[in-house]
Amino acid sequence: MSESKTVVIGVCGGIAVYKALDVISRLKKQNVNVHVIMTKSATEFVTPLSFQSLSQNMVVTDMFAEPKAWEIQHISLAKKADVMAIIPATANIIGKVANGIADDMLSTTIMATHAKVIFAPAMNTNMYNNPIVQSNISKLKEFGYDFICPASGRLACGDVGDGKLQETDIIAEQILSALNSNKDLQGKKVLVTAGPTISKIDPVRYITNGSSGKTGYAIAKEARDRGAKVTLISGPTNLKKPVGIEVINIETNEEMHESVMKHFDDSDIVVKSAAVADYKIKCYSNEKIKKNDGALNLEFIRDNDILKELGSLKKNQILVGFAAESHNLIENAKGKLDKKNLDYIVANNITESGAGFRCDTNKVSIIKRDKTVIPLEVMTKKKVAEKLFDIINEDIK
Ligand SMILES: Cc1cc2nc3c(=O)[nH]c(=O)nc-3n(C[C@H](O)[C@H](O)[C@H](O)COP(=O)(O)O)c2cc1C
Known part of the structure; x- marks a missing residue:
């Protein structure tokens, strides 16, 4: 994140409280400024010191504590926040906010902020499924509060079911997505393809390529963060399903073909970053060779x-x-641009260091339809995605 944004994390008294530390660590790695408010119950589970050390800011726990500077804390944090996230959100805080109760620093700050507030609930399954809790959640959703659905699984109390705090990488991803205020793809439908395809030889063997899918996933997430409705058609990868994106998993060129054709008419922007196999086995063997x-x-x-x-x-x-070329990059890419009637082509030399399939960075040139070549430095695949949509949006204007 280039310009530093502020996230206020509200930490409540639930058994999953320690997981909020991991979310903060992930946000700090993305250059986000983090402030933490802990409820009194939360401090029974973990000391403020851990949150203070990770967030590198004083942790607020008491509404009536002598302020360090002349500012009213709950108002100042409410104003500073670009996004507020409540991790873990107890049944108690959900109930309080849904009913207008502001009796401590966290509930008061939530009430006072204009920032987006995201609740990540975690509680016992019976508590979570209690109609009162569910009704409070529905009420808050109607008021525009966001919720990160808890996961299902074995809970700390031994019960199995809904109510487990969602995985921390998913929570961090949702907060980072909410921080992106550039919504220049709002209303657009973006179709992205990613990863490799496989060509089956027999029931147990196939050939494929080394595509990790990282570029396509970064493009899909960037489009989502800019407000687009995104469909991602993905070959087999080890990457997690991104939140807020419709993901269609395919394996072969044929399946990719069918799925892309189904969605193409309804798309505004189509980014084909998948490494689709050019060839398939002539005679598939139904039996293992x-x-x-x-x-x-x-x-x-x-x-x-x-x-x-x-x-x-x-x-x-x-x-x-x-x-993806290993020689005559620009020339070959320009040829492909014409031959396939493209509007843009992203050319990368897979032999260069910091570029290629598996790494997190790439070194690409973006070539426009009029053959203007925009060479980019080595940068993260996320940054490449940002540049691509910056260029497309500039041209659309
Ligand atoms: C060991 C222990 C674990 C708890 N875990 C949860 C939990 O996961 N979710 C929840 O909603 N409440 C949980 N509670 C109950 C809350 O701590 C209690 O409702 C408290 O009033 C919440 O206060 P707060 O919302 O101000 O943090 C737990 C209580 C104890 C003693």
Whole structure:
């Protein structure tokens, strides 16, 4: 995050309280300024010192404590917050806010802020499913408060069911997404493809490529954060399903083809960053191929060129392709741009250091339809996604 934003974390007295520390650590790594308010109950579980050390700010626990500077704390934090997140949110705080009770620093700050407030509830399953709690949650949602749905699983009390605090990386991702105030893709439908596809040889063997899907996932998340409705069609990856994005999992070129064609007409921007196999096995063996002493020869035939097909079907969609090349990068990418009727092509030389499939950074050039080449430095895949949409939005204007 380039310019530093402020998140106020409200910590309540639940058994999952220690997990809020991990969320704070994740936010700090993204250069977010964090302030913490702990309820009195929360301090029974963990001392403010841990939160103070991680957030690098004084932790507020008492509404009537002598202020360090002449500012009214609950108002000053309420104003400072770009986003407030309540982690873990107890049944108690949910009930208090839903009913207008402001009797401590946290409930008062929530009441006083204009920032987006996100609750991450965690409690015993019976508590969570209690109609009073559910009714309070519905009421708060109607008032515009956001909730991060708890996970299901074995709870601290031994019960199994809903009410487990959602995973900390998902909570952090949702907070970071809410911090993005640039909503220049609001109302747009963005279709992104990511990861590799596989070409099956027999029931247990297949060939694939080294795509990690990181670029496509970063693009999908950036579009979501800018307000777009995003569909991500993903080949097999080790990446977590991003929140707030419709993810369709596929394996083969054929499945990718079918899914992309289904969504193409309804999309405004289509970013094809998946490394889709160009070839497939000519004769798939229904039975596992037996090992023998000689060589095994496999014949491959061309598979669907999905990008080219989209280029020929394109109406008003903005179509972005990728070119991963090991030589004559710009020349080959410009050729592909023309041949496939693209609006932009993101060209990367997979042999350069800091670029390529598995790493978190990339070094790309973005080439426009008029052949303008915009070379970018080595940067994170998230930054590449930001630059891509900056360029597209500038051109749309
Ligand atoms: C060991 C222990 C664990 C608790 N865990 C939770 C919990 O996970 N969720 C919850 O809503 N309440 C939990 N409670 C109850 C809250 O601490 C209690 O409702 C308290 O008033 C919450 O205050 P606060 O919302 O101001 O933090 C727990 C209580 C104890 C003693």
